[in-house]
Amino acid sequence: MRIENSFIPVRGVGETTERRLWENGVTHWDEFDGSVVGSTLADRIETFIDEGRTHLDRGNVSVFAEALPAASRWRCYENVSDETCFLDIETTGLSAETNDVTTVSLHQDGETKTFVKERDLTSHRLTRELEEAALLVTFNGQRFDVPFLETCFDVTIDVPHVDLMYPCKKIGLDGGLKPIEQELGIDRDMPDISGRDAVRLWREYERGDDGALETLIEYNRADTANLEPLMEIVADRLHERVFEAALADE
Structure with a gap:
Protein backbone atom coordinates (compact mmCIF):
# COMPACT_ATOMS: atom_id res chain seq x y z
CA MET A 1 0.00 0.00 0.00
CA ASN A 79 7.13 4.84 -1.33
CA VAL A 80 10.64 5.10 0.15
CA SER A 81 11.68 1.51 0.94
CA ASP A 82 15.12 1.93 -0.65
CA GLU A 83 15.75 5.09 1.39
CA THR A 84 14.49 3.60 4.68
CA CYS A 85 16.96 3.34 7.56
CA PHE A 86 16.43 0.63 10.18
CA LEU A 87 17.98 1.54 13.55
CA ASP A 88 18.69 -0.17 16.85
CA ILE A 89 20.90 0.80 19.80
CA GLU A 90 22.50 -0.87 22.80
CA THR A 91 23.03 0.95 26.08
CA THR A 92 24.47 0.47 29.56
CA GLY A 93 21.05 0.93 31.14
CA LEU A 94 17.56 2.32 30.74
CA SER A 95 18.10 5.99 31.63
CA ALA A 96 19.55 8.37 29.07
CA GLU A 97 20.40 10.74 31.92
CA THR A 98 22.75 8.32 33.67
CA ASN A 99 23.66 5.65 31.10
CA ASP A 100 25.53 5.55 27.79
CA VAL A 101 24.87 4.33 24.27
CA THR A 102 27.43 1.62 23.49
CA THR A 103 26.61 0.66 19.90
CA VAL A 104 24.30 1.94 17.18
CA SER A 105 23.52 -0.07 14.06
CA LEU A 106 21.92 1.34 10.93
CA HIS A 107 20.68 -0.88 8.09
CA GLN A 108 19.81 0.70 4.75
CA ASP A 109 19.68 -0.56 1.17
CA GLY A 110 21.17 -3.93 2.11
CA GLU A 111 24.11 -2.54 4.09
CA THR A 112 24.50 -2.55 7.88
CA LYS A 113 26.82 -0.13 9.65
CA THR A 114 27.67 -0.27 13.35
CA PHE A 115 29.20 2.57 15.38
CA VAL A 116 30.85 2.00 18.75
CA LYS A 117 31.25 4.23 21.80
CA GLU A 118 34.66 5.91 22.03
CA ARG A 119 35.48 4.78 18.48
CA ASP A 120 33.30 6.25 15.77
CA LEU A 121 29.98 6.84 17.55
CA THR A 122 29.60 10.63 17.50
CA SER A 123 26.78 13.13 17.11
CA HIS A 124 28.28 14.28 13.79
CA ARG A 125 28.35 10.73 12.42
CA LEU A 126 24.80 10.00 13.52
CA THR A 127 23.50 13.21 12.00
CA ARG A 128 25.32 12.60 8.73
CA GLU A 129 24.05 9.02 8.42
CA LEU A 130 20.44 9.86 9.23
CA GLU A 131 20.40 12.77 6.78
CA GLU A 132 20.55 10.14 4.03
CA ALA A 133 17.30 8.49 5.16
CA ALA A 134 13.78 9.31 3.98
CA LEU A 135 12.21 7.13 6.70
CA LEU A 136 13.41 5.71 10.02
CA VAL A 137 12.18 2.32 11.29
CA THR A 138 12.70 1.06 14.84
CA PHE A 139 11.06 -1.24 17.36
CA ASN A 140 10.07 0.72 20.48
CA GLY A 141 12.32 3.50 19.21
CA GLN A 142 9.74 6.21 19.74
CA ARG A 143 9.96 5.75 23.50
CA PHE A 144 13.53 4.46 23.81
CA ASP A 145 16.09 4.59 20.99
CA VAL A 146 15.34 8.02 19.56
CA PRO A 147 15.01 9.99 22.83
CA PHE A 148 18.06 8.14 24.20
CA LEU A 149 20.17 9.23 21.22
CA GLU A 150 18.83 12.77 21.33
CA THR A 151 19.71 13.10 25.01
CA CYS A 152 23.13 11.44 24.92
CA PHE A 153 24.37 13.12 21.75
CA ASP A 154 22.47 16.40 21.87
CA VAL A 155 20.98 15.83 18.42
CA THR A 156 17.51 16.26 16.98
CA ILE A 157 16.28 13.27 15.00
CA ASP A 158 13.49 14.54 12.78
CA VAL A 159 13.47 11.79 10.15
CA PRO A 160 9.89 10.51 9.62
CA HIS A 161 9.62 7.57 12.00
CA VAL A 162 7.79 4.24 11.96
CA ASP A 163 7.95 2.50 15.33
CA LEU A 164 7.04 -1.08 14.45
CA MET A 165 5.77 -1.83 17.93
CA TYR A 166 2.50 -0.01 17.12
CA PRO A 167 1.57 -1.59 13.76
CA CYS A 168 2.62 -4.97 15.20
CA LYS A 169 0.03 -4.55 17.94
CA LYS A 170 -2.54 -3.71 15.27
CA ILE A 171 -2.16 -7.22 13.81
CA GLY A 172 -1.98 -9.00 17.16
CA LEU A 173 1.80 -9.23 17.51
CA ASP A 174 2.49 -8.27 21.12
CA GLY A 175 5.62 -8.52 23.23
CA GLY A 176 9.24 -7.84 22.42
CA LEU A 177 11.11 -8.06 19.15
CA LYS A 178 12.53 -11.57 19.70
CA PRO A 179 9.18 -13.31 20.42
CA ILE A 180 7.64 -11.59 17.41
CA GLU A 181 10.52 -12.72 15.19
CA GLN A 182 10.06 -16.28 16.40
CA GLU A 183 6.32 -16.18 15.77
CA LEU A 184 6.89 -14.95 12.21
CA GLY A 185 9.79 -17.31 11.46
CA ILE A 186 12.42 -14.58 11.10
CA ASP A 187 15.70 -16.39 11.79
CA ARG A 188 18.86 -15.28 13.56
CA ASP A 189 22.33 -16.73 12.97
CA MET A 190 23.29 -16.43 16.64
CA PRO A 191 21.93 -17.44 20.06
CA ASP A 192 19.39 -15.11 21.62
CA ILE A 193 20.92 -12.42 23.84
CA SER A 194 18.96 -10.16 26.15
CA GLY A 195 19.38 -6.48 26.88
CA ARG A 196 20.94 -7.44 30.20
CA ASP A 197 23.47 -9.60 28.33
CA ALA A 198 24.28 -6.59 26.14
CA VAL A 199 25.23 -4.57 29.24
CA ARG A 200 27.35 -7.46 30.52
CA LEU A 201 29.14 -7.81 27.19
CA TRP A 202 30.04 -4.13 27.17
CA ARG A 203 31.43 -4.35 30.71
CA GLU A 204 33.50 -7.38 29.71
CA TYR A 205 34.84 -5.45 26.73
CA GLU A 206 35.79 -2.56 29.00
CA ARG A 207 37.79 -5.06 31.06
CA GLY A 208 39.72 -6.07 27.95
CA ASP A 209 37.65 -8.79 26.27
CA ASP A 210 37.53 -7.82 22.58
CA GLY A 211 35.48 -10.93 21.83
CA ALA A 212 32.67 -9.61 24.01
CA LEU A 213 32.47 -6.49 21.85
CA GLU A 214 32.34 -8.62 18.70
CA THR A 215 29.41 -10.55 20.16
CA LEU A 216 27.65 -7.34 21.18
CA ILE A 217 28.07 -5.87 17.70
CA GLU A 218 26.77 -9.06 16.09
CA TYR A 219 23.74 -8.98 18.36
CA ASN A 220 23.05 -5.30 17.64
CA ARG A 221 23.40 -5.84 13.89
CA ALA A 222 21.00 -8.80 13.98
CA ASP A 223 18.39 -6.73 15.84
CA THR A 224 18.71 -4.02 13.22
CA ALA A 225 18.80 -6.07 10.03
CA ASN A 226 15.83 -8.17 11.16
CA LEU A 227 13.68 -5.05 11.30
CA GLU A 228 13.58 -5.04 7.49
CA PRO A 229 11.81 -8.42 7.01
CA LEU A 230 9.57 -7.55 9.95
CA MET A 231 8.62 -4.28 8.25
CA GLU A 232 7.87 -6.15 5.01
CA ILE A 233 5.66 -8.71 6.75
CA VAL A 234 3.79 -6.12 8.80
CA ALA A 235 3.20 -3.90 5.76
CA ASP A 236 1.93 -6.85 3.70
Missing part, protein backbone atom coordinates in the same frame (compact mmCIF):
# COMPACT_ATOMS: atom_id res chain seq x y z
CA ARG A 2 1.32 3.41 -0.99
CA ILE A 3 0.67 6.87 0.34
CA GLU A 4 -1.35 7.62 -2.82
CA ASN A 5 -3.96 5.11 -1.60
CA SER A 6 -4.40 7.05 1.65
CA PHE A 7 -6.87 9.76 2.57
CA ILE A 8 -6.80 9.71 6.39
CA PRO A 9 -4.00 12.31 6.58
CA VAL A 10 -6.64 14.82 5.48
CA ARG A 11 -8.29 16.76 8.32
CA GLY A 12 -11.84 15.46 8.70
CA VAL A 13 -11.19 12.10 7.04
CA GLY A 14 -11.20 9.17 9.44
CA GLU A 15 -10.94 5.46 8.75
CA THR A 16 -14.69 5.20 8.11
CA THR A 17 -14.68 7.91 5.42
CA GLU A 18 -11.52 6.54 3.85
CA ARG A 19 -13.06 3.07 3.66
CA ARG A 20 -16.19 4.54 2.09
CA LEU A 21 -14.03 6.18 -0.58
CA TRP A 22 -12.29 2.89 -1.31
CA GLU A 23 -15.56 0.95 -1.41
CA ASN A 24 -16.86 3.46 -3.97
CA GLY A 25 -13.88 2.88 -6.24
CA VAL A 26 -11.72 5.80 -5.06
CA THR A 27 -8.67 3.68 -4.18
CA HIS A 28 -6.01 6.12 -5.42
CA TRP A 29 -5.59 9.88 -5.54
CA ASP A 30 -5.97 9.70 -9.34
CA GLU A 31 -9.52 8.39 -8.92
CA PHE A 32 -10.79 11.13 -6.61
CA ASP A 33 -13.50 13.27 -8.20
CA GLY A 34 -15.25 14.69 -5.14
CA SER A 35 -18.48 12.76 -5.64
CA VAL A 36 -18.37 10.57 -2.53
CA VAL A 37 -17.97 13.30 0.12
CA GLY A 38 -19.34 16.78 0.73
CA SER A 39 -17.97 19.82 -1.06
CA THR A 40 -15.98 21.22 1.89
CA LEU A 41 -14.23 17.92 2.54
CA ALA A 42 -13.75 17.39 -1.19
CA ASP A 43 -11.91 20.72 -1.41
CA ARG A 44 -9.65 19.68 1.48
CA ILE A 45 -8.88 16.36 -0.17
CA GLU A 46 -8.12 18.05 -3.51
CA THR A 47 -5.70 20.43 -1.79
CA PHE A 48 -4.10 17.55 0.09
CA ILE A 49 -3.60 15.60 -3.14
CA ASP A 50 -2.07 18.56 -4.98
CA GLU A 51 0.33 19.34 -2.15
CA GLY A 52 0.98 15.66 -1.55
CA ARG A 53 2.18 15.07 -5.10
CA THR A 54 4.72 17.85 -4.66
CA HIS A 55 6.03 16.30 -1.45
CA LEU A 56 6.32 12.86 -3.03
CA ASP A 57 8.12 14.25 -6.09
CA ARG A 58 10.72 15.57 -3.64
CA GLY A 59 10.94 12.24 -1.80
CA ASN A 60 9.54 13.87 1.35
CA VAL A 61 7.17 11.71 3.39
CA SER A 62 7.46 13.69 6.63
CA VAL A 63 4.17 15.55 6.16
CA PHE A 64 2.34 12.22 5.82
CA ALA A 65 4.12 10.59 8.76
CA GLU A 66 3.15 13.53 10.96
CA ALA A 67 -0.49 13.40 9.86
CA LEU A 68 -0.93 9.63 10.13
CA PRO A 69 -1.64 7.88 13.46
CA ALA A 70 1.42 6.04 14.81
CA ALA A 71 -0.10 2.65 13.97
CA SER A 72 -0.69 3.73 10.34
CA ARG A 73 2.70 5.24 9.46
CA TRP A 74 3.65 1.94 7.82
CA ARG A 75 1.81 3.30 4.79
CA CYS A 76 4.83 5.51 4.05
CA TYR A 77 7.19 2.56 3.65
CA GLU A 78 6.54 1.37 0.10
CA ARG A 237 -0.44 -8.02 6.44
CA LEU A 238 -1.81 -4.56 7.10
CA HIS A 239 -2.21 -3.97 3.37
CA GLU A 240 -4.39 -7.08 3.22
CA ARG A 241 -6.32 -6.24 6.38
CA VAL A 242 -6.85 -2.53 5.74
CA PHE A 243 -6.89 -2.05 1.98
CA GLU A 244 -7.69 -5.34 0.24
CA ALA A 245 -10.40 -6.18 2.78
CA ALA A 246 -12.17 -2.92 1.94
CA LEU A 247 -12.01 -3.69 -1.79
CA ALA A 248 -13.42 -7.16 -1.17
CA ASP A 249 -16.52 -5.54 0.37
CA GLU A 250 -17.23 -3.39 -2.69
Whole structure:
Protein backbone atom coordinates (compact mmCIF):
# COMPACT_ATOMS: atom_id res chain seq x y z
CA MET A 1 0.00 0.00 0.00
CA ARG A 2 1.32 3.41 -0.99
CA ILE A 3 0.67 6.87 0.34
CA GLU A 4 -1.35 7.62 -2.82
CA ASN A 5 -3.96 5.11 -1.60
CA SER A 6 -4.40 7.05 1.65
CA PHE A 7 -6.87 9.76 2.57
CA ILE A 8 -6.80 9.71 6.39
CA PRO A 9 -4.00 12.31 6.58
CA VAL A 10 -6.64 14.82 5.48
CA ARG A 11 -8.29 16.76 8.32
CA GLY A 12 -11.84 15.46 8.70
CA VAL A 13 -11.19 12.10 7.04
CA GLY A 14 -11.20 9.17 9.44
CA GLU A 15 -10.94 5.46 8.75
CA THR A 16 -14.69 5.20 8.11
CA THR A 17 -14.68 7.91 5.42
CA GLU A 18 -11.52 6.54 3.85
CA ARG A 19 -13.06 3.07 3.66
CA ARG A 20 -16.19 4.54 2.09
CA LEU A 21 -14.03 6.18 -0.58
CA TRP A 22 -12.29 2.89 -1.31
CA GLU A 23 -15.56 0.95 -1.41
CA ASN A 24 -16.86 3.46 -3.97
CA GLY A 25 -13.88 2.88 -6.24
CA VAL A 26 -11.72 5.80 -5.06
CA THR A 27 -8.67 3.68 -4.18
CA HIS A 28 -6.01 6.12 -5.42
CA TRP A 29 -5.59 9.88 -5.54
CA ASP A 30 -5.97 9.70 -9.34
CA GLU A 31 -9.52 8.39 -8.92
CA PHE A 32 -10.79 11.13 -6.61
CA ASP A 33 -13.50 13.27 -8.20
CA GLY A 34 -15.25 14.69 -5.14
CA SER A 35 -18.48 12.76 -5.64
CA VAL A 36 -18.37 10.57 -2.53
CA VAL A 37 -17.97 13.30 0.12
CA GLY A 38 -19.34 16.78 0.73
CA SER A 39 -17.97 19.82 -1.06
CA THR A 40 -15.98 21.22 1.89
CA LEU A 41 -14.23 17.92 2.54
CA ALA A 42 -13.75 17.39 -1.19
CA ASP A 43 -11.91 20.72 -1.41
CA ARG A 44 -9.65 19.68 1.48
CA ILE A 45 -8.88 16.36 -0.17
CA GLU A 46 -8.12 18.05 -3.51
CA THR A 47 -5.70 20.43 -1.79
CA PHE A 48 -4.10 17.55 0.09
CA ILE A 49 -3.60 15.60 -3.14
CA ASP A 50 -2.07 18.56 -4.98
CA GLU A 51 0.33 19.34 -2.15
CA GLY A 52 0.98 15.66 -1.55
CA ARG A 53 2.18 15.07 -5.10
CA THR A 54 4.72 17.85 -4.66
CA HIS A 55 6.03 16.30 -1.45
CA LEU A 56 6.32 12.86 -3.03
CA ASP A 57 8.12 14.25 -6.09
CA ARG A 58 10.72 15.57 -3.64
CA GLY A 59 10.94 12.24 -1.80
CA ASN A 60 9.54 13.87 1.35
CA VAL A 61 7.17 11.71 3.39
CA SER A 62 7.46 13.69 6.63
CA VAL A 63 4.17 15.55 6.16
CA PHE A 64 2.34 12.22 5.82
CA ALA A 65 4.12 10.59 8.76
CA GLU A 66 3.15 13.53 10.96
CA ALA A 67 -0.49 13.40 9.86
CA LEU A 68 -0.93 9.63 10.13
CA PRO A 69 -1.64 7.88 13.46
CA ALA A 70 1.42 6.04 14.81
CA ALA A 71 -0.10 2.65 13.97
CA SER A 72 -0.69 3.73 10.34
CA ARG A 73 2.70 5.24 9.46
CA TRP A 74 3.65 1.94 7.82
CA ARG A 75 1.81 3.30 4.79
CA CYS A 76 4.83 5.51 4.05
CA TYR A 77 7.19 2.56 3.65
CA GLU A 78 6.54 1.37 0.10
CA ASN A 79 7.13 4.84 -1.33
CA VAL A 80 10.64 5.10 0.15
CA SER A 81 11.68 1.51 0.94
CA ASP A 82 15.12 1.93 -0.65
CA GLU A 83 15.75 5.09 1.39
CA THR A 84 14.49 3.60 4.68
CA CYS A 85 16.96 3.34 7.56
CA PHE A 86 16.43 0.63 10.18
CA LEU A 87 17.98 1.54 13.55
CA ASP A 88 18.69 -0.17 16.85
CA ILE A 89 20.90 0.80 19.80
CA GLU A 90 22.50 -0.87 22.80
CA THR A 91 23.03 0.95 26.08
CA THR A 92 24.47 0.47 29.56
CA GLY A 93 21.05 0.93 31.14
CA LEU A 94 17.56 2.32 30.74
CA SER A 95 18.10 5.99 31.63
CA ALA A 96 19.55 8.37 29.07
CA GLU A 97 20.40 10.74 31.92
CA THR A 98 22.75 8.32 33.67
CA ASN A 99 23.66 5.65 31.10
CA ASP A 100 25.53 5.55 27.79
CA VAL A 101 24.87 4.33 24.27
CA THR A 102 27.43 1.62 23.49
CA THR A 103 26.61 0.66 19.90
CA VAL A 104 24.30 1.94 17.18
CA SER A 105 23.52 -0.07 14.06
CA LEU A 106 21.92 1.34 10.93
CA HIS A 107 20.68 -0.88 8.09
CA GLN A 108 19.81 0.70 4.75
CA ASP A 109 19.68 -0.56 1.17
CA GLY A 110 21.17 -3.93 2.11
CA GLU A 111 24.11 -2.54 4.09
CA THR A 112 24.50 -2.55 7.88
CA LYS A 113 26.82 -0.13 9.65
CA THR A 114 27.67 -0.27 13.35
CA PHE A 115 29.20 2.57 15.38
CA VAL A 116 30.85 2.00 18.75
CA LYS A 117 31.25 4.23 21.80
CA GLU A 118 34.66 5.91 22.03
CA ARG A 119 35.48 4.78 18.48
CA ASP A 120 33.30 6.25 15.77
CA LEU A 121 29.98 6.84 17.55
CA THR A 122 29.60 10.63 17.50
CA SER A 123 26.78 13.13 17.11
CA HIS A 124 28.28 14.28 13.79
CA ARG A 125 28.35 10.73 12.42
CA LEU A 126 24.80 10.00 13.52
CA THR A 127 23.50 13.21 12.00
CA ARG A 128 25.32 12.60 8.73
CA GLU A 129 24.05 9.02 8.42
CA LEU A 130 20.44 9.86 9.23
CA GLU A 131 20.40 12.77 6.78
CA GLU A 132 20.55 10.14 4.03
CA ALA A 133 17.30 8.49 5.16
CA ALA A 134 13.78 9.31 3.98
CA LEU A 135 12.21 7.13 6.70
CA LEU A 136 13.41 5.71 10.02
CA VAL A 137 12.18 2.32 11.29
CA THR A 138 12.70 1.06 14.84
CA PHE A 139 11.06 -1.24 17.36
CA ASN A 140 10.07 0.72 20.48
CA GLY A 141 12.32 3.50 19.21
CA GLN A 142 9.74 6.21 19.74
CA ARG A 143 9.96 5.75 23.50
CA PHE A 144 13.53 4.46 23.81
CA ASP A 145 16.09 4.59 20.99
CA VAL A 146 15.34 8.02 19.56
CA PRO A 147 15.01 9.99 22.83
CA PHE A 148 18.06 8.14 24.20
CA LEU A 149 20.17 9.23 21.22
CA GLU A 150 18.83 12.77 21.33
CA THR A 151 19.71 13.10 25.01
CA CYS A 152 23.13 11.44 24.92
CA PHE A 153 24.37 13.12 21.75
CA ASP A 154 22.47 16.40 21.87
CA VAL A 155 20.98 15.83 18.42
CA THR A 156 17.51 16.26 16.98
CA ILE A 157 16.28 13.27 15.00
CA ASP A 158 13.49 14.54 12.78
CA VAL A 159 13.47 11.79 10.15
CA PRO A 160 9.89 10.51 9.62
CA HIS A 161 9.62 7.57 12.00
CA VAL A 162 7.79 4.24 11.96
CA ASP A 163 7.95 2.50 15.33
CA LEU A 164 7.04 -1.08 14.45
CA MET A 165 5.77 -1.83 17.93
CA TYR A 166 2.50 -0.01 17.12
CA PRO A 167 1.57 -1.59 13.76
CA CYS A 168 2.62 -4.97 15.20
CA LYS A 169 0.03 -4.55 17.94
CA LYS A 170 -2.54 -3.71 15.27
CA ILE A 171 -2.16 -7.22 13.81
CA GLY A 172 -1.98 -9.00 17.16
CA LEU A 173 1.80 -9.23 17.51
CA ASP A 174 2.49 -8.27 21.12
CA GLY A 175 5.62 -8.52 23.23
CA GLY A 176 9.24 -7.84 22.42
CA LEU A 177 11.11 -8.06 19.15
CA LYS A 178 12.53 -11.57 19.70
CA PRO A 179 9.18 -13.31 20.42
CA ILE A 180 7.64 -11.59 17.41
CA GLU A 181 10.52 -12.72 15.19
CA GLN A 182 10.06 -16.28 16.40
CA GLU A 183 6.32 -16.18 15.77
CA LEU A 184 6.89 -14.95 12.21
CA GLY A 185 9.79 -17.31 11.46
CA ILE A 186 12.42 -14.58 11.10
CA ASP A 187 15.70 -16.39 11.79
CA ARG A 188 18.86 -15.28 13.56
CA ASP A 189 22.33 -16.73 12.97
CA MET A 190 23.29 -16.43 16.64
CA PRO A 191 21.93 -17.44 20.06
CA ASP A 192 19.39 -15.11 21.62
CA ILE A 193 20.92 -12.42 23.84
CA SER A 194 18.96 -10.16 26.15
CA GLY A 195 19.38 -6.48 26.88
CA ARG A 196 20.94 -7.44 30.20
CA ASP A 197 23.47 -9.60 28.33
CA ALA A 198 24.28 -6.59 26.14
CA VAL A 199 25.23 -4.57 29.24
CA ARG A 200 27.35 -7.46 30.52
CA LEU A 201 29.14 -7.81 27.19
CA TRP A 202 30.04 -4.13 27.17
CA ARG A 203 31.43 -4.35 30.71
CA GLU A 204 33.50 -7.38 29.71
CA TYR A 205 34.84 -5.45 26.73
CA GLU A 206 35.79 -2.56 29.00
CA ARG A 207 37.79 -5.06 31.06
CA GLY A 208 39.72 -6.07 27.95
CA ASP A 209 37.65 -8.79 26.27
CA ASP A 210 37.53 -7.82 22.58
CA GLY A 211 35.48 -10.93 21.83
CA ALA A 212 32.67 -9.61 24.01
CA LEU A 213 32.47 -6.49 21.85
CA GLU A 214 32.34 -8.62 18.70
CA THR A 215 29.41 -10.55 20.16
CA LEU A 216 27.65 -7.34 21.18
CA ILE A 217 28.07 -5.87 17.70
CA GLU A 218 26.77 -9.06 16.09
CA TYR A 219 23.74 -8.98 18.36
CA ASN A 220 23.05 -5.30 17.64
CA ARG A 221 23.40 -5.84 13.89
CA ALA A 222 21.00 -8.80 13.98
CA ASP A 223 18.39 -6.73 15.84
CA THR A 224 18.71 -4.02 13.22
CA ALA A 225 18.80 -6.07 10.03
CA ASN A 226 15.83 -8.17 11.16
CA LEU A 227 13.68 -5.05 11.30
CA GLU A 228 13.58 -5.04 7.49
CA PRO A 229 11.81 -8.42 7.01
CA LEU A 230 9.57 -7.55 9.95
CA MET A 231 8.62 -4.28 8.25
CA GLU A 232 7.87 -6.15 5.01
CA ILE A 233 5.66 -8.71 6.75
CA VAL A 234 3.79 -6.12 8.80
CA ALA A 235 3.20 -3.90 5.76
CA ASP A 236 1.93 -6.85 3.70
CA ARG A 237 -0.44 -8.02 6.44
CA LEU A 238 -1.81 -4.56 7.10
CA HIS A 239 -2.21 -3.97 3.37
CA GLU A 240 -4.39 -7.08 3.22
CA ARG A 241 -6.32 -6.24 6.38
CA VAL A 242 -6.85 -2.53 5.74
CA PHE A 243 -6.89 -2.05 1.98
CA GLU A 244 -7.69 -5.34 0.24
CA ALA A 245 -10.40 -6.18 2.78
CA ALA A 246 -12.17 -2.92 1.94
CA LEU A 247 -12.01 -3.69 -1.79
CA ALA A 248 -13.42 -7.16 -1.17
CA ASP A 249 -16.52 -5.54 0.37
CA GLU A 250 -17.23 -3.39 -2.69
